Amino acid sequence: MNKKTEWFASWFDTSYYHxxxxxxxxxxxxEFIKNIVALLSINKQDNLLDLACGKGRHSIFLNKLGYNVVGADLSKNSINIAKKFENESLRFIEHDMRNPLQHKYNVILNLFTSFGFFEDDNEDIKILKNIKNGLKTDGIAIIDFMNSKKVINNLVPKEVQTIDGITFNLSRYVENGFVIKKINFEADGENHTYFEKVKCLDLTKINLYLDSVGFKIKHTFGNYQLDSFNENTSDRLILVLE
Ligand SMILES: C[S@@+](CC[C@H](N)C(=O)[O-])C[C@H]1O[C@@H](n2cnc3c(N)ncnc32)[C@H](O)[C@@H]1O
Structure with a gap:
């Protein structure tokens, strides 16, 4: 599929997503950022990359805590918004995480379900490979993914949300191994339909991915308070990789 028409390239780049x-x-x-940097004793001199940073909310907070941060995202509009917060130790760049990174980092973060968007497993693996190759010696990666089992078990099939005068009609379903959210609304005189499609990756499949790129799991957490992961009850699947 043409990169411009892929759902994640279009939906995340709209103002409606925000x-x-x-x-x-x-x-x-x-709170999650505070908890994880404390647990991992991340040095203030370290270089951090927030990969798929969106408008940069985690990057900006990490920078406020005193870290050197680069935020990278495919969405031109999100990066343009984030750039307003740039300073000497905070930079934002447009970057497709399927492409190799140009620099090496001590820590690479991929947060709030910014993974599993691609039909082809090799694209997921390519991203993990790019992260691995983008780490300095002894560097670590943090992946904050959904807990697929809990999401599937608690799927709300239909929901209507009105925000800023826009009525979003949301439908959720599982199809071909993806959790799909269909988003339909009227705005600016037009009817719009967008999708979010996230692969139902569980720890078993993620472990296969990790083995193939040589990553090892250092920690597995189940929420932003860093409690341990339970496939049935945890809200998140948070992995610290080395
Ligand atoms: C669920 S949002 C999370 C954004 C941000 N981490 C946050 O917590 O606010 C997913 C992000 O992934 C970005 N994204 C999707 N595909 C990407 C790609 N191939 N390369 C880089 N970023 C991508 C989107 O533009 C979007 O900003």
Whole structure:
């Protein structure tokens, strides 16, 4: 499929995506960042990459904590918004994570389900390979993914949300191994339909991916408070890789 028409290249680049998710819990995201940097004793001199950073909410917070951060994302519009927050130790770049990284980092973060978007497993593996090759010696990667089993077991098939005057009709279903969210709404005089499609990756399959690129799991957590992972009850699947 042409890169321009892939669902993640179009939907995440719209202003409507940011409207739909404007109420997400940034306090919890910041607590997670505080918890993980404390647990891993990440040095203030380290270089961090927030891969698939969106508008940069984690990058900006990490930078406020004193870290040197690069945020990278495919979405031109998100990067343009994030760039307003740039300073000497915070930079944002447009980058497709399927392409190799140009620099090496001590820590690479991939947060809030920014993985598993691709039909072809080799593309998922390519991203992990790019992350591995983009790490300095003894570098670590942090992947914050959904807990597929819990998401599937608790799927809400239909939901309507009105935000900023836009009524979003959401349908959720599982098809061909992907959790799919169909997003339909009227805005700016047009009817729009977008999709989010995230692969139902479980720990067994992720382990196969990790083995193929030579990553080892250092920690597995099940939520932003860093409690241990339970496939039936955890909200998240958070992996620290080395
Ligand atoms: C669920 S959002 C999470 C954004 C951010 N991490 C956050 O927590 O706000 C997923 C992000 O992945 C980005 N993305 C999707 N495909 C990408 C790719 N191939 N390369 C880089 N970024 C990509 C999207 O543009 C979007 O910003």
């Amino acid at each position: 409207i739909l998710y404007k109420h997400r819990d940034d306090t919890e995201a910041q």
